[in-house]
Amino acid sequence: MKAVLFSTDFAIDSDGNPRLLEVNTDTVVYPAFTSSLVLTNLTDVINSNPEITEFHVVHKPKIHSAFVNLLSSSVAANCTNIEKYGTTEVNLESLYPTNPADSGSKFILRLAYDENAVFDSTYAKSNFNTIKLMYDNDATSSIGEIFHSSSAGVLDTLTGTKGSNDYLPDYILKNSSQPAIDFQFYSVTGSVSDANTIIADAKALTSDTTYIEKYYYSPDQVTNNKVSSLRSYDILYGTDLEIIKLGSGSYDAIFNFQTGSSFRELQTSGSSFSSITRKHFYEFTTKFPQTKRSDGLLGEELIERPDGTYVSASLIESGSWVKSFFYSGSPNTDDMDIVDAWSKTGYDTPAGSLIRSASVYSTGSSEVSDSGLQQLEIEGSSDFLNLGLNTRVMVYSTSSNETSYVAAQSIDPDDHYLVNPISGSLIDITQNYFAVANSTPSFHAIDIEPDDIYFTKIGGLPIKITVTVHNRKPE
């Protein structure tokens, strides 16, 4: 029997009703939701099928391991018929996991995204397809008011209203052609209330690759100027596509929204709509920080040259040279799944390692529309290292006694130290912040050869603090 874990996210309208926003596979069960999980709903289904003797999980250890541990414990404690527990581990960036052969004696729960599965590739991948499916089935009160027009069809339920809060958006423009969080928030000018004007101006913002949705929030669920949304975790299983409810809850935005200057005063010439800068993304949504395209260094960060001088990440050119390091035993690859899987005991630099120079094979930069970045702070420094959430940094973990490459968003100052392989020393990380820039940041990635690690530094210190960064092929 096959099954897939999925989550669904909902905005809450002013009457407290949920409005479906998206369906997700490859979904992370965040620790905060653990207490809401009722795993016996799953084990009861397994137990109701006594022919099932094997429980198998297809998952990505980097994002699912904590949940897999909960699952295995619950199945072990509650399912006496289960004689075999198996797992298939999938690389973080894989789109096509290898699924075990199905049989009547197996319960195969897939946590990893599968491009071959229609549920994933059509609906989880595209919020628009999810919304359109609801619209096509007349479930318009379960989704937000929307307008879209293209060869895919016309969706038109806008009523031309605006919200009651001057400090929150009224509408969101979204991409319908690809999975993206390139949301553009809009506010309707305060003096405009005519529904036909609002509808016409909203429609004018769309193209055949975008759709516009009404922005919803519930005043009853705004606490300390933080909006909230709802999430449900469920399992879809069997040939009849039945649902197992696992858990759900309401959670807040990362940041509170700002008051004091109404967005409605920012009128755009010729339209009743005003666009709102993207730095408010994590005030208006409850999303967890987005990692797509968030790889590399902020342009102002410095990359060390072979002669010990530095060049800004935004200015480095293909064909130039940087100081690099051959770290004996570290995988010589740009495949991030292999890089992520590597670790070594301790933090001493292996024999045979050496400082070298590497040629910059290619460079690239990518903007992140949510304006999010990671800031590492080192004791004594008046500045931070600003880098993308997915940028792999060499760290030593005191809890595991291992050196590995860890994405900046996962660096834990209570556990991790920066590693300087040249001196074989550790550097204490004071704090790791998730930050939002005032303007849309660009991250600069370089691909170097023959080595894969290069050095940057955290400024403002009397001594140079070396940060060891794994390169990445620019997308």
Added chain:
Amino acid sequence: MADIYKKIINKEQKGRLVSAMTTSQSEKVQNIVQNFITYFKNA
């Protein structure tokens, strides 16, 4: 120095608390999830 609008200690944003839905919201959410799956099955 990066021009930062807001920031939060990484662990704090990762540790955001989840509160229970109201009974009414939970029922409505589950109803929408069920409807979506029904529509998916029929699509």
